[in-house]
Amino acid sequence: MPLRKLPVWLAHPLRWQRLPVPWAAVVRGALAAGPLLAAGIGAGRPEAGVLAALGAMLAGVNDRPGTRRTGIVHVGLPALAGAAGLLLGGAAAVVLPVWWVLPVIFAVGLVSGSVSTAGPVSSAAGVQLMVTTVIGMGMPLPGTPWFKALCFLAGAAWLLLLRLVLRSPRPAGGALDGERAALAVVFEALADALAAVGGPGAVPARRRLTAALDRADEALRLHRLLRRRVTDEELLLTERFDAATALCEASVALLWEGRSLPPRIVEGPRRLAAAIRTGGSPGALPAPESSTAARAAFDRALLRAALAFDRTAPQVSSPAEVESVAPPRVRRRMLSAPGRRYGARVAVCVTASAAVALALRAGHWYWLPATAAFLVKPDLGPLFSRVVNRFAGTAVGVLVFAGATAALSGGHWWPVFIAGAAGALVPVASRHYALQTAVVTLLVLSFVWVGGDTQAAGNRLADTAIACAIVLLAGHLPRLVDPAARVGLRLAAALRRTEAYLGHVLAAPAGEGAGERMALRRAAYQALGEARAAAETVRAELPAQRARITDWAPLVAAAERIVDAATACAVRMEHGAPRPSAREAAEVTGAITALADALDGRADGAPPELTTTPECETLADVVAELHRIREVTMR
Secondary structure, three states: OOHHHOOHHHHHHHOOOOOOOOHHHHHHHHOOHHHHHHHHHHOOOHHHHHHHHHHHHHHHHOOOOOOHHHHHHHHHHHHHHHHHHHHHHHHHHHHOOHHHHHHHHHHHHHHHHHHHOOOHHHHHHHHHHHHHHHHHHHOOOOOOHHHHHHHHHHHHHHHHHHHHHOOOOOOOOHHHHHHHHHHHHHHHHHHHHHHHOOOOOHHHHHHHHHHHHHHHHHHHHHHHHOOOOOOHHHHHHHHHHHHHHHHHHHHHHHHHHOOOOOHHHHHHHHHHHHHHHHOOOOOOOOOOOOOOHHHHHHHHHHHHHHHHHHOOOOOOOOHHHOHHHOOOOOOOOOOOHHHHHHHHHHHHHHHHHHHHHHHHOOOOOOHHHHHHHHHOOHHHOOHHHHHHHHHHHHHHHHHHHHHHHHHHOOOOOHHHHHHHHHHHHHHHHOOOHHHHHHHHHHHHHHHHHHOOOOOHHHHHHHHHHHHHHHHHHHOOOOOOOOHHHHHHHHHHHHHHHHHHHHHHHHHOOOOOOHHHHHHHHHHHHHHHHHHHHHHHHHHOOOHHHOOOOOOOHHHHHHHHHHHHHHHHHHHHHHOOOOOOOHHHHHHHHHHHHHHHHHHHOOOOOOOOOOOOOOOOHHHHHHHHHHHHHHHHHHO
16 A cells, blocks of 8 residues: 555654665764774773774764764764763762662753753754663663763764765865855755745745755854864855855745746856856856846845855955854743653653663663653654654564574674674664664664673563553653644744744844844744644644644644745835834734744633734735634634
């Protein structure tokens, strides 16, 4: 039966991401955990090899495509959190009686879950903190807590060194090759978005453009963070990113107008992308045709881009002088309602799993709570899908390892070959959670075999089944986990960022504050992307777990259109459209705040209706979308 004919909750565990094979990452994986395990065995310190290989394995899970500097952050920060977890767990195991580790696990779970809501890197750091704390407490390996933490860090550092040395073929661009590639992707996504204007693929193309802009922004920010001296090349690239940001804003206004564009308009950004990749000139760009306010804004932004590409020396002396790189004022807060709720969920699930494991087998109890820590992560997909894929992947890994044990046992070195082969598969296995679980299970069973636990395979499968049952049970507790609240809180946060963006658009004088406006717009779109991802996850939950409003997609789409309309509003006002009065602006932004309050529970009942129609036509589109999102909320 085709997947599209199955219920969403049943089809989700079978979905497979089709991605190119990252050969450089495959080579890095093969040279990471296996050789480190072999080095520990050869040096007569197998426990050091196990801990270093564990650090390399978890670093390999976070080894995703990106620039060298994003790799340092995406791999390095979770590794530091993992080392801190080993240090804390090892110290707690030394000074506390066995059952007194449970309050420590609960406290770490609260922190881990709260940290995880701040973003993808923080999520990886949070789960590593939780998992390594449990391993430090329960994995019986000799050595002081400091020694274990340093071995773990050494393994992660080895993978990071391999990442810096073994990379995919580098494009032209020297030290800024990755940042140039990220910016080129922005211009290519811009061209695709312009080609889709007026068609059904316009909104998805805009979403891809926003994501590409966020990745390029992150790459440039991290480059500045990890360098002491700013070069002219970096300043020129920052100016070109600024030009790309202005073009993207104008493209959103064109998307809102919905008029198909001639192919020559699409060709301009493609030439800019090619110039970024090759370091050459973009050549002749399309002639201006300012028939509408959005076209006038695009033509002006394209002229600005042409001047930025024509310059060989930067006009600014610091990236801070470029408007579009001004940091947004909106910051995530770990102590928000989603953070507290998820922290409580992690704490309850992992602590309950640890208590059951201690009661069953106090000597090797770490697997069960560590499994629960991975299972409880909502960014890995719907709960049912996570549980099914986790158990299936563990079962496959245990069976493969049992077969290898029967065929290869008789020495100390065969787990090294298993770890090397499985390490090479880690980058490929990321396309499906069950496959990733199977590969990680092979790695961990190799580690514990070398560490002295030669009867681990059967117990691991039983522990995984128990962890799945605990997390599945906790996932249906109404006060602890509410899918509706999860989506509603994220959508409310997105609406508040939308209100901040629209408020700035309506309050800032024409031609001023463009940098902050663009930063706020990106923050609003990013929050909407998170809300959309949460809505898609809820849609694939079990039928009994779904919220009263089962289809959140219309709400998220309406909120996105408010940001699109606000962008078009800003463009029109910059080209002479009348500005709304303070009263009209306050009414519209207040209506958005009321919608957010209704979604996150700060206000009881339905949001109040916006009864007045602003006299200013510039706000007409925003008001229309507000009426539409209120109608969807009332269903």
